[in-house]
Amino acid sequence: MGVRNSVSSPSPYSPPTKGGERIFVQKMKDISLTIDGKQIKATEGEKILWAALENSIYIPNLCAIREKMQPSASCRLCFVEVEGENEPVIACTQPVKEGMVVHTRGRNALRLARTAAELLIASHPVDCGHCLKNRSCELQKIAKHLGIKLKTKRFRKLERNLPIDESSSLFIYDPNKCVLCGKCVWVCQEKLGIGAIGFTRRGFKRMVSTFEDQPIAKSRCNQCAECVKACPVGALVFKNKNFISQIESE
C-alpha cells in the first residue's frame, strides 16, 4: 500500500518492544486471529490496533498511546469491522480474541474513519508546502491511506484563528494545526509529571494550552521538548528543522 508502518517511527510513543511497562501482558497466552486475510499471532488481551501495527497492517490512528492503560479513544479514526459485530468497532479499545476475523477496510468502518479524518482536515490549516511537518505528518498519511483529499469539498472550512505561540526558544506551538490527539498532554502530565500543558475549554473551543493561557515560555515548561517529538502533526514543531537529527546523532 506504500504506507509507512508507524512501528518504524522514531517516536517513543509507538509500541515499546522490550521490557518496560508491559509486564502485565507477559503472563497471558498467545492467540491467533485474522486481519485483512492475514493470519497473525497476538497476546491475549492485546488491542486490535497494536496487534495489527505490529504485523505491518496499518490502521489510521492519532490518539493511541500504547503505554496508556485506558485508551482515550477520542480521534475516532481506527474503526475496523469484526465479523460477528453489528457495528464497526474502535481498534484501540477492542481486545483480540482467538479466531477473530478483522477487516480494516470494511465499507462501514471506512465511512466513519473518512468522516472523522475529513472533519479534522476541514478544521486544519492545510498549508503543507510551508509546514515543517510536510511529508512526516500523520494527517497526510491518514488522508492518503483513506483516499481523501486534503482539500475537502464535503465540509466547510472551520478554522479557529488562534494566536501562534513562538515564546519557546526551541519550538513553535500552532494551536490551529492541533488535532487534539492528546499525546503531548499525556507525555507532559502522565509520563514526565511536568504538567505545563493540558486541555482547556470545551466543545469546538477545546484546545491544548498552559495554565491561564500564558505563553509556553512563561509556564512550567522546562523545554524538554518531548511534546514536540510526540506531536503527529505540525502543531508542535522545532524552530530548527534539523534539531531532531542533531539530538539523535548525539
Place this chain on the structure above:
Amino acid sequence: MKFEEIRKLAQSRWQEIWNDQMPVILVGTATCGRAAGALEVLQAIKDTVKKQSLSCLIYEVGCMGHCYAEPLVILRKPGYPSICYGHVNPVLVENLINNFLLNDDPCLEFVLGAIEENDFIPSFSDFPRSKYEKRILLKNCGQINPEEIEHYIANGGYESLAKTLRMKPEEIVSEVKGSKLRGLGGAGFPAGEKWDLCRHSEGKPKYLICNGDEGDPGAFMDRAILESDPHSVIEGMVIAGYAIGARHGYIYVRAEYPLAVQRVQNAIHQAEEYKFLEENILGSNFSFDIKLFQGSGAFVCGEATALIASIEGKPGIPRHRPPRVAVQGLFGKPTILNNAKTLAYVPHIIKNGADWFLQMGTERSKGTAVFALAGKVVNTGLVEVPMGTTLRQLIFDVGGGLSKGKRFKAVQIGGPSGGCLPESALDIPIDFDSLQESGAMMGSGGMVVLDEDDCMVEVARYFLDFTQKESCGKCTLCRLGTKQMLDILEDITKGRGKMEDLETLQELAEDIKQGSLCGLGRTAPNPVLTTLRYFREEYEVHIKEARCPALMCQTLIAYYIIPEKCARGCDACVGTCTVEAISTDKKRRIKVIDQEKCVKCNTCLAACPPQYDAVIKLSPPDKVPPSKNTSIPSPLMGEGEGGGEK
C-alpha cells in the same frame, strides 16, 4: 427506637393534622410555584392569618403537577373537602381566608378542584387527565411537606427499608430484576441486571450514585421529585446500597437547582437523625452514608463516566466503555449509577412486590413514566402515566390539547437527545422501544409540544446548538461534526442553504450517531434526523424559496402593516417600536415599517390591538410591497395562498 415505634409516632402526628380540629393550608412552593409567586402567596397567608388571629396549620408542599395553574394553594376546613385553588395571588389569599375560612363561602370561581371526591365541588378525579394518570412516584408530591421526614414516614415511607433489612441482598436484587424495572434516565437499561453485575464485581468499597443532573431544556421531572419528595430517593438509595453491597452513596444534583439541593441536604440530615443512614442502619449490620454533590452546569456530566470523573475532581469528560461503570466506576471501584426516578421506584417495588409492578405498562417497558409537559400545551406540568399510554392521550387528554386553539405540529420528546414526532406518530404507545423505533427516545421525560408557529428547522437548530455548546470536545465526530451540522442548519434558517447540504447533513448525522464516543454524541443528531425524516419539505422550502412556512426564522420574514386594516388614529405600534422603524404616512395617517430599520423584535405585532390585527409577518421578506405604493390596495388581501402570511 424501633422502626415500628417511629412509624406509629409519625402516623399519630400526621392524623392530628387532619383530624378536623383546625384549618390546614398547603402552599406549593417547589420551583414551579416559586416562579409564579408562591413565596409571596405564602407570606400573604401568614400575614392574613396573623391579622385575623386565626389558628391554623400552614405547610409548604412540593409540586402538585398542575404547573399551568401555579401558584397553588390547598385549603382544608373542617366539614369541607380539601380544596385546591389555582392562580392564587396575595389579594386572592385574603379573600379566600376571609370568605372561606372565616365565613363559609368556598369561592367556587377560584377553585381548581377538590382533592377528595365529594358531592358539591368537582374533584381532580373528575378531570379528564385522571383517567390516564397513575401517580406512584408523584404520590407524595404536593401532598406532604418535603422538609418533614415524619410526613414521609406517616405515608408509608421507610417501610420498605425496614423490610429490606429483614431480607437478603440477593433477594432484593432478584426482586428488582423480576420487576423488569428499566432505568428511567433515558437509555432504559434493566436496573436489576446492572445491580447484579455490580454485586458480583470485585473491589471494595462499592459506590452508589443517584443521577439528579437533569439538564434537558424543558425537563423538570427529577427536580420536582427531589424538591417534593426527597426521602423517596434517599430510601431507594439505601435499599439499592444494601442490595449491591455499597458503603457510600452520592446524590449528584446540579447546582442550578438550589431548592432541590437544600431540600435533599435537609432530608439527608433528617434520615441520619432517624438512623436510616450512616452506621448500623436501624440497628442492623448495614452501614451506608450519602453525600450530596453539586454538579456545576455541564450537560455532559449527566453521562455516567463524565459524572464520575466530575465527582473525582477531574474534568467532566466521558471515557470509553467498557470497562462498565458497574465493574470499574467511581475511584475505580464497582459503582451503580441510577437516575433519581429509578431509585425512587425501588421502595415501591420492595413494598408491593415485582408482580405488582409487572401489571403496569407494556410487554417490554413496565411501570409508569413521568413526563414534564411543556411548550404549546394547555395544561403544562408534571404527569405520571403507565407506559404504553399513547402520545395523543398524553397531549390531548392529559395536557388538554394545544393552547390558543393552534394546530398541533410536532412533539419533541427526550430533549436534545430525542426527536420531533409528527401528527402521524401520535398513536405510538410511549415506551422505550417504540419511541426508539420512531427515531425519538424516552430520554428522561421531557416533552415539548410544538404548534404551527414553530419552524422545525429552527427547532432542530436550537437543539443542535445546545448539544454543540455542551459537547465536551473530546472526540472528533462530536466536536467537529456537530459544529459542521450547526453551520449548515444556520445557513438554512438564514436562506443560504443548498440542496446538497441536506445530503451532507444526513450523512454527518448518521456517522456522528454511530461513531461518537459517548451518549451525548450518539444522540445529538436525533433532532436533525427526525425532522429530516418527518419534515423534509420544510427544509426544502427554506432552501428553494428562502421562505419559512412557520414564519419563525428571523432572516426569512418581514413585518408589514396592512394599510386597509390599520386604524389611522391608533399609534400603538409607533409607540412600542424599539428602533423607531415605524413612521406615519402624513396624508393618510397609515403606519409604515421601514424595513431597513426593523429589527424584527415582534413588539409591534404584539402591540397592535386585536380588533385591527394589522401587523403581519411575511415570508420571504420580498413579499412586502414597496412602501411608496401604500395607496394601491395591497395584493396580499385577496391572495389567500396560505403559508405566506399570518
